Amino acid sequence: MNAMTDPARPDIQSGRLPAEALARGFSDLHPALEPHEVLVEADRCYFCYDAPCMQACPTSIDIPLFIREIQAGNPIGAAKTILSANILGGMCARVCPTETLCEEVCVREVAEGKPVQIGLLQRHATDLMMETGHHPFERAAPTGRRIAVVGAGPAGLSCAHRLAMLGHEVTIFEARPKLGGLNEYGIAAYKATEDFAQREVEFLLKIGGITIETGKALGRDIHLADLRRDYDAVFLGLGLAGVNALGLAEGEDQIGTRDAVAWIADLRQTADLSELPVGRRVVVIGGGMTATDAAVQAKALGAEDVTIAYRRGREQMNASPYEQEVAATRGVHLRFNLQPKRIFAEHGHVTGIELERTRIEAGKLVLTGETVTIEADQVFKAIGQSFVADGTDGEGAGIALERGRIQVDAARRTSLDGVWAGGDCIAEGEDLTVVAVEDGKIAAMDIHSALTAAERVAAE
């Protein structure tokens, strides 16, 4: 192994770990509860009045009700309760940062620091539902209306499902070859194991009435003006296609420097992870969930030294304390108040990164002039994504943006007539799967009432 002995050459390789260790690192982060554990856990729920957990759920799942249904031996009924509020309840059960959502406000968290494990109970019910192979909802009588949904991430899928259920005909246009958006290309592998994203998409599509057009990108293969003309309504669930740049003087385009989201997408699409190369020493720049996910997965692939470098303090980190803990317990070094200055490279390959210490003064980030160098074979950038407006600004005034993302009202209507938007691509986007699902649902309900109102007016 030359790479090990020659420090001048970067050490990026695959197959660092034996199969078992690899499997362990990518196994389910929250394994499903056993049937008896489910009953004991369900029994802990107090069936609160005006339940705080339900208020905290962006999709307003009736949590006390579904837990009671589980407890009473009706997990399928529980699944219907969940899915009627959130059709991606299965994925949300896996990826929601429950510690900052429903479980954070569970009265048992407040009282004893041990919330009812809502996410795991939700997973139990939805898993059982999916195992039956049946779809629990039926479509309303056909309305004859046709709606175009662009982007098949959580927002688009949720919107499409609700519209189909209400009797409309939906066509989904998706640029990528697979449906699911970041569920398929972004979520950490250990949160959605066993091809869950695709299984869930299949389950969702069983509602019927949804036509799929993959490989169709807005602005390239399809155009907003045409969609507006050919369909009764358009929903945009485009997510964030762009990546923020570090804006460094040097090194950002060296081999070994990568966008973390793109790297995770590769990882998610790699069938045999022992074939995916990873650096021996990896530095991840950023402070959100993408940073922790990239770091943990790099470690799970066998990287020896993985460091997250974040420019502010621990408290400012977007990744929740729980996510930080997962990273820390899996051997990732979390380092704070370090801002990237320069990426070192030799022969076009990354060899390390220079960072400058920062300080917060009166709420502002200040550089101290003191620098730190971390040797690295790979540097991942996880400093946020940005909305790419391609295709939405084609004609006339274009779609109105706000803080670089699509501007919408409470019903998720954009500035363009007949065009709705939701998920990460809107100004309110919170970069959470569950919020995207809710956006899609709200938009669908509003599209439905707009179309039925129009019908009523036409009839009068």
Added chain:
Amino acid sequence: MADLTTSFLGISSPNPFWLASAPPTDKEYNVQRAFEQGWGGVVWKTLGEDPPIVNVNGPRYGAIWGPDRRLLALNNIELITDRALDTNLEEIARVKRNWPDRAMIVSLMVPCEEAPWQKILALVEQTGADGVELNFGCPHGMSERGMGSAVGQVPDYIEMVARWCKQHSKLPVIVKLTPNITDIRYPARAAKKGGADAVSLINTVSSIMSIDLDNFAPTPTIDGKGSHGGMCGPAVKPMALNMVAEIARDRETAGMPISGIGGITTWRDAAEFIALGCGNVQVCTAAMTYGFKVVKEMISGLSDWMDEKGFATIEDFRGRAAPNVTDWQYLNLNYVTKARIDQDKCISCGRCHIACEDTSHQAITSMVDGRRRFEVIDAECVGCNLCVNVCPVEDCITMEQIAGTDPRTGKPIPEEYDNWTRHPNNPMAAEKKQHAPAPVTMPDAAE
């Protein structure tokens, strides 16, 4: 250290914990193990005439469970012993010889005729047993043959059989009562009239534990069918306590020694039965659920509690609660309480609110100044205690007696005791208010 010894009908045992007549006392092997763990006595599994009965060969037990599958009640369709009479008698004699300090009572059930009772009593006397218990309680299998609860439900039969037993034997006679009757005082009175020395209660409660919704049959299911069984365990304790209290405070039976049975699982349950006047207690389900070792907890728990309370012997607290059991019409209507919520303990689950709001008196808020907060509205609260019972946090809601004016009625609360017997709304109100009947006193159990 408290002295736990008891003398029930003159039969002494090192502690008040006896095993009830049931599978735990079916044979020498079990009883030997029970005594090794410290049980004070046993009532041997009910003996009958030869040839022995047969049991079903499929499942005999059903159950209901609480959280984490904690057993709340057991039900069975077992009959009396299915072993030969001689075998049982031999073992009884041997165990009593080996454990002279433990109580050995033999449970009996034979047809409702004088001769068979006379015959079996003679045989039991030869074993050296300390007493007999007449099983008039078994609600299944035997009752259909005119025994068990079929006898226990007819006070005249109880009296008759008790009399035969007293005539034909010198042994103390305990009559075991079935709860499957409307008013437990009648069989107890009959037992007393027949000359029985004590009653024990309760036997199991007729029950169907559940219906299997796949094959539409009761559980346990035997070849597609099920029959009612007898229920016991923690869930029956409240019913047993009431029946014990009824007998303890009935003018005709007051003072009659009682052996308390029904759902006793910990020392505390036992202490409650004794506080109502029982001279000792019998246990079945707790042993069948956890094994004989549970008696160690019962012994240490009772002893430590007695030490803490300053009771040197069981007699020091026996029957103390009996005089405080009264009839509804004697309860003090001028005792006015309001619910009090300890806001530091409240976890804001809202259960008190929704219980009171939907099903009671709309006396608990859910919002105060736009914030989620649960407060009692004294002007609405009737002091019913529902919120206390539904609150998941212990001692979070308590009931507090108030004086002065009741904010709900706007009327002053009289300081003196008053009750329904002379309330203006009572069409039968007597001129003079009646206090509860004079409390009965508990004579010594050994008498």
